Amino acid sequence: MSETDLPSGARPGDAETLDRPQTGETPPDTQLDEDDRLRPAFVRAVLDAVEAGDAAAAKALVEPLHPADIADLFELTPADERAALAKAIAEHLDADVFAEMNDYVREVLIDALTATQVADIASELDTDDAVAIIEDMDAEDQLQVLRAMEPDDRAAIEEALSYPEESAGRLMQRELIAVPEHWTVGNVLDYLRGHDELTTDFWEIFVVDAGHHPVGTCALSWILRTPRAVPVADVMKREQTLIPVDMDQEEVALRFQKYALISAAVTDASGRLVGIITVDDIVHIIQQEAGEDALRLSGAGDGDINEPIGLTVRTRLVWLVVNLGTAMIAAGVVGLFDAVIARYALLAALMGIVSGMGGNAGTQTLAVVVRALATNQLTSSNTWRMIGREFKIAASNGLLLGLLIGGGSWLLYGRADLAVVFGSAIFINNVVAGLSGVLIPIGLERMRVDPAVSSAVFVTMMTDCCGFGVFLGLATLFRLHG
Structure with a gap:
């Protein structure tokens, strides 16, 4: 069914749903109700299938889960059974799952992979998520993984690792959209449609001068609603909150909270645009920092139940x-x-x-x-x-x-x-x-x-x-x- 054939009132994103049989029944692999996922009975069913050597049954149970739910499944699995689970559902253990996984659980699973496998996983992630996986590895293991990566990915990771821990440089991602201030809206649209290698997840387009210094931002909605001939400089918002690359992540989170930011440009010592930080990363930081302070008051350390x-x-x-x-x-x-x-x-x-x-x-x-x-x-x-x-x-x-x-x-x-x-x-x-x-x-x-x-x-x-x-x-x- 093409988008032009959709019924009145339907959205283009609904096409896949409309193509499904409307029988009131769910597919066999999703019979488990959403609220029941990751309850003890479900976790036990997956582990029983793994223990019985029935990898197909384990995969069928795990397939409907979101990557974050699969990551939680590993955290709920006893430590001595995680390796067998990883082997049974290997095809569902992708980069997105590792990005959502608890640090201690992920570290153990990463240790069981080869440098090439880790490099492949890191290459599929945004820079900030890839850094989160690699930064806790031993120096020798880090070097092996970096050597196995493509030159561009390796350069981005090495640059991020050169910044202090828990700084904006570690937190930021390099995948962003930046355009010159002399372009028109039509130039921007043609650029976005004509380059498949550009990132697909973004909310703002950053406008830079000839020296690659950020001079403003354009919300994606503005670009879509503005005539092609209008210069970007006429629709962009010049006031923006810039994040220094060495700023502590807690201070970054405070700025996002204070100014209600969705994303923010990160600049180096010379003021050049080097990356962006998005609100999804900030939510994690706020939760992490708040939990750390509460636990430190009692001297309980990180308080992570997966900690050795x-x-x-x-x-x-x-x-x-x-x-x-x-x-x-x-x-x-x-x-x-x-x-x-x-x-x-x-x-x-x-x-x-x-x-x-x-x-x-x-x-x-x-x-x-x-x-x-x-x-x-x-x-x-x-x-x-x-x-x-x-x-x-x-x-x-x-x-x-x-x-x-x-x-x-x-x-x-x-x-x-x-x-x-x-x-x-x-x-x-x-x-x-x-x-x-x-x-x-x-x-x-x-x-x-x-x-x-x-x-x-x-x-x-x-x-x-x-x-x-x-x-x-x-x-x-x-x-x-x-």
Whole structure:
């Protein structure tokens, strides 16, 4: 059926659907409902077919899946069964699947392939996806893969690998459409239709001057709706957000979010157009960065369930040892007041409440500040305003909690002096927690240390030491005894 034969109201993209028998039945290989894909029963059915040596059945089950779903299938498959699955469905294990795959899972499968096979996969991908596959390989393996690639593809990959990790240079793709500013819309259309080697996935056309510096952009919709004789310079948008090639990917994501970008030009040190970054890559970066910050606050590392156990143990153990050191410091503070604790044993039970309440308050403030730093909401221009704001919040909460807990302890134990000590310690430690939660991450940021990684340990140490010290110090001052 030609496009001109489509029924009224149908779109050209509907031709394939209209050619199918409208019987209400789905083809045999897609009997599985979309919502049931990748549920345990489906995964087990695929693995049972692989284990039984029935590669045809496994392929029939996997064939309807999107590349991202096939990648998820490998992640859901036990590690010792992935190689057999890859062998059984090899014809569906294409470049798009590798691009969607978890880094740790992909690394294991890539190791099982030859340099030529990896080169073939990388050559089918956009530059940014190809770099994601190759950048984690050993230097020797990287060299073998690059040697097996076509010269143009190899040059693009080598250039990308020369940029810092997690920079715009690593993230960008070289496949783009750029035209001279003196062209007309008709020239652009003829160029797009007359060159089969051009990229097929694009939303914007970049306009460059004689030195290949970007001077504007044209949305594809503008080109399609504008008469052929109109100069590109008359319809292009001159205001654009340019991304330096060495900009950190987190800052790139913030620019996309702030200016609602779909794509953006990447420029080198001389201002020449060298690539583009598209919003689909940014969505992944935002998710990755947000997850990393949340996990680093707890010292859990990457938190990837596919990460090797040995690497996870080492990452978590480091911060557990650091926490042990800070706990010993807090215990040393308690040891300074062993005499007052011996006179009034109830203090040993209550001092944990003081430090615990402070720890919770500090964690709340820390989470807000780390997020504000990550999203660029907190800058040098509003630092003092942020500190003042958190001080007011901490003081208000501390005062209310101090009155509540002090009054409660008076009713429970019938001692006014204990109520004053308990309530005052809660108030003071809450203020210290609030200030620590904002000052420590800001200080670490100024020293170029990731506050998401280190802040929690120091905030906990401050609230524990202050909580124990203030509570037991006030108890000593008021000469509390049983």
